[in-house]
Amino acid sequence: MSATHPVSLSVNGEQISRLVEPRETLADFLRRDLQLTGTHTGCEMGVCGACLVLMDGRPVHACLTFAVQASGAVVETVEGLSESAEIADLQRTFHERNALQCGFCTPGMLVSAHGLLTRPGVPSREEIRDALSGNYCRCTGYEAIVDAIETVARRRSAGERAARFLEEPA
Amino acid sequence: MNAPLGALDRPNSYIGRSVSRPNAKRLLAGRGRYVTDLVLPRMLHAAFLRSPYAHARIVSIDLDEARAMPGVRLIATGADLAKLCKPWVGTLDHFKGMKSASQLPLPVDEVSWSGQAVVAIVAESRAQAEDAAEAISVEFEELPVVSDIDRAREAGADRAASTIEDNLCFTSRLDTGGIDEIFASAFHVVEEEFHFGRHTAVTLEPRAIVADWDASEGKLTVHHATQTPYQFQDLYARHYSIPEVNVRVVAPDIGGSFGMKLHVYHEDMAVIGLSMLCGRPVKFVADRIESFVSDIHARDHRVHARMAVDGDGTILAMDVDDVTAIGAFSTYPRTSAVEGNQVIRLMGAPYRFRNYRAGLSVVFQNKVQTSQYRAVGHPIACAVTERLVDMAAEKAGLDPAAMRERNLIADDAYPCDSPTGYKFEALSHQESLTKLKALMNYDALRGEQAALRQRGVHRGIGIASFVEISNPSPAFYGIGGARISAQDGALLKMTPSGEVRCLISVTEQGQGTETIIGQIVADQLGVAHERVRVITGDTEVTPHGGATWACRGAGIGGETALQAARKLRGNIMSLAAAILQAKPGELDMRDGVVVDALSGAERISLAEIARIAYFRSDTLPPDASAQLSVAHHYAPQGYPFAFTNGIQGCHVELDAETGFVKILKHWVVEDCGRIINPLLVDEQVRGGVVQGLGAAFFEECLYDENGQLTNGSLADYLVPMACEMPDIVIGHIETPTADTALGAKGCGEAGTAAASAAALNAVNDAMSPFGASIAQIPMTPARLLKALGTI
Amino acid sequence: MKARAFSYVRPVTIAEAIDAFAAAGGEASYIAGGQSLVPALALRLQAPECLIDIAHVEALRGIERQGGRLRLGALTRHVDAHDDPLIARYAPLLHLAAPHVAHPAIRNRGTLGGSVALADPASEFPAMMLAMGAEMEIAGPEGTRRVPADAFFQGVYETAIEPGELLVAFHIPVAGPHHRCAFDELARRRGDYALVGCGVMLAMPGDVVEDARIAFLSVGPTPVRARAAEVALLGSRLDEAAIRTAQTALAEDLDPTDEAHVPATMRLHLARVLLGRLLGGLGAAT
Structure with missing residues (x-):
């Protein structure tokens, strides 16, 4: 076993410092060391898109990055994006449209959708499908996901944002 | 109940209403709890050394170096686990003459497919277990590889497993008689040989299991990503000789199943034994590479079929020979013969003809085992039938839709049976066809097609009728001797605050089982659905039941919940009547409040009834019995299956120069009986269609002649992705089954059943100006260019 | 795993x-x-x-025009190959090919240097470097050297980079207003490795082709220049006959291997179809 290596990075707004084995992927680091299990691993080779997180603001595969490479980076996972309510409208619309079944692909889908919708303009259905070209979903057949993202894109261009998706404590 | 089912005019009428899934919110927030996420104290991780050969004898295994590796806690071979685990054989009694070799978690002396697990390594981390696997050396002596289905059946052929006498697992014949004569005298005969590629489920969450043996209690807890926790409770108990009452199987959130997660897998069985040997929790998550070589595969059929047709296009008969290859073993406990059996029995099912002959041969070979995966057998029977119908239509000079109008069973002909022995209660083929034509704007589409052909644009339109099998009765597995339950059970409890918990044996993998159960319970009780919590997937708390397969969640699970809710409602109303000194018939329940049935005036809330029952039973009349928990089981008793039906349309554009096909649009009209939640049904159908289109155009497990899977990664095995899939239009017809009060049938297989058939017909339609045709799926560019004579 | x-x-x-x-x-x-x-x-x-x-080596970054060349640091990401205005203007083949490279999240991390140094024959960017006549700047213990694309790709995953050497930057002759560029590929699914892909860069100050560079991916052990097809186009007006001649000439340029499920004849056929469509599009673009 190789020696551990110090890493220090921002995850969901918290500064994290840990010692990790260099061979540990960012996905395993998030899931195992930080218990952020919303990031899923479906193929561990960058094909399925279940492990997408935001790194320095852009969607990347957490399975295709070693945690040591992410030292110094700013990482946001589905948990952080949920708590900050940045994707509340996406989550709400996915829920209403039933744009998920087993939910395993969903965090990656949300991260891809978020990445797409932070770019300027209102994407067409074709552009939405293109943005999801690396996100595998076995359950839905994709249409509901495309519908949900399209709806949010239109609402955002009209200036609407959902305030929260998670329930507030009573 | 006063109100008829499906009426949406009461405050809590949820049956037939689109309700969002309450349990989807945690998945959207990244708070799903999948087995892959689970960490238990002192948990270890398993990895497996796998056979590089498709068929070989294990000569020797050297573990010394691996045992000394960092973090390694246990290494076990087939012999080690054979001391703990009883072997299994994947046969069913009612499949006469069926045979299969006996299986163990890990092989003792012979490997029979490439990728078969041979040695188990348990270590502190998965990475360490993999490190140790690399340090194990196994000496193999290669044996002849059986892969070709014809050579496998020759006399004296090499055998896929040395403990079976030949490679024929199972054969079956159906014959209504006189077939040769009918074909000899028929006006038209169409004939084709079809090839269906092997494919696999590719759930996004791979198979995952954590076994936790507690020697102090003699108790086994298994956290298992499975559709069928009770089936595995039974299997783990019997094969590891643990009292069933001491075995708990928990199936939490599951990242997709599609029939793949209800079979016995060697690694999963091994992990139970590994936990017993270590005395610690052991986790195994198949990585994607392992999934491809160890999850069940499906399909892999070669069907020679012909259809006899009268001069006016009336179908007279079908004659079919199906050969399917299943791997070296028949899968346990559901076997690998069910798909072939359903293929030959579903052939021609939507049509009126009465003359039928079929042969089925199920053949062993040195590949991963095949078994039940979504829409078992349906896509094959449907594609063969529907392609022959199109070919026959062409001979008879009929449009494909007109051909079907002529031959589909009339909607007023029920009940009736098929020449293959299936009994149909009530289907709606003709109405479905009419509706599909309207949805597609079929005639206009044909007009557009003709105009575009003039401009060199080659579009194709394909339609395919189907019958879907759902809700099997005990006449299926039970009669075959498998301990697979056809019934389900529910436990309904009113909480002291007047809310409801429903613990039920059907399980959830995202299709919305818990949601529809909640809707049914709320509807039948007369409470807001937010006040009903549904709990599934834990053998320790829910009653025993078959769980989720063959689309039985709504039809059987739903009816179970309905009957349980009516029972609880009866108890509540009796209690309310006793408290209120009223007659139960004068009361009704609306929105969680007992009201005067006539005036609607509020009399007493459920919360108040529950408070009195649980905390002030001293104030109840002496004869009042406060039974606020009810248990109820339901098993289908009428028809052996609740058949459903529908029809699909597919519109494609063929790039004749490249062999690439763009799927423009897809339509489905389906009849699953009573629709409980239209939103969920539509998405089940869409998801199913896309799995069918994957099979039609992309998915195939490719093997070389040495039995090596050559595309066993998610980069190489092409699953359908967002860019290539079309929007899908869905229409419904509701023909409820009269076998149940609920009237629901299944809808999960419908999309997959006929999508590939519709696509096959569409592509053939597009190729017809070139005089070319194809009878193989997936329809790859290479195969289409070959069919077109380009290469 | x-x-x-x-x-x-x-x-x-x-x-x-x-x-x-x-x-x-x-x-x-x-x-x-x-x-x-x-x-x-x-x-x-x-x-x-x-x-x-090497992701934090500053000298491997940067996108700048240096005279007649565009210098791209090896760490330039795939996403920038598409989004960066200098690349879109001066190295349009990279801009056109980028959306076909895998998927958005891969493009957010993947670098041009990594892709070209790996030299996967099915990759888009190595073939485009060949089509553009880029020079690779390589650093080693003995200093830096430049290798033209034509000499850079040597075999399957084999390049002129020696063990221990580091690909530093690309120096790409800038495309001008008289250049016409096109890229397309035939992939089973969006973002998959293509069955065949092709980039074309024509110098056409008027309506006559004065220079042509054509490179294919997925047709051999390395990205492949289609020199006979290029020659067939010189002096032509991209008329149908010239395009057909170029398509025919591909038989001399490409020698794809027979694979179990993709016969060599199919790749050659698809390469011809693709080239024909690209050239047809460029011809029609006047």
């Missing part, structure tokens, strides 16, 4: 990176975006003892 153990270093200069390679006794790999390397490590197809993370 976990990588074998390795050690990790993070140099900030080219010299440090090259020294780190030597210090590891050569049993090291450079990693930038890692989008191809990490899967190879996870599958244990590769197992270096040391991973040298």
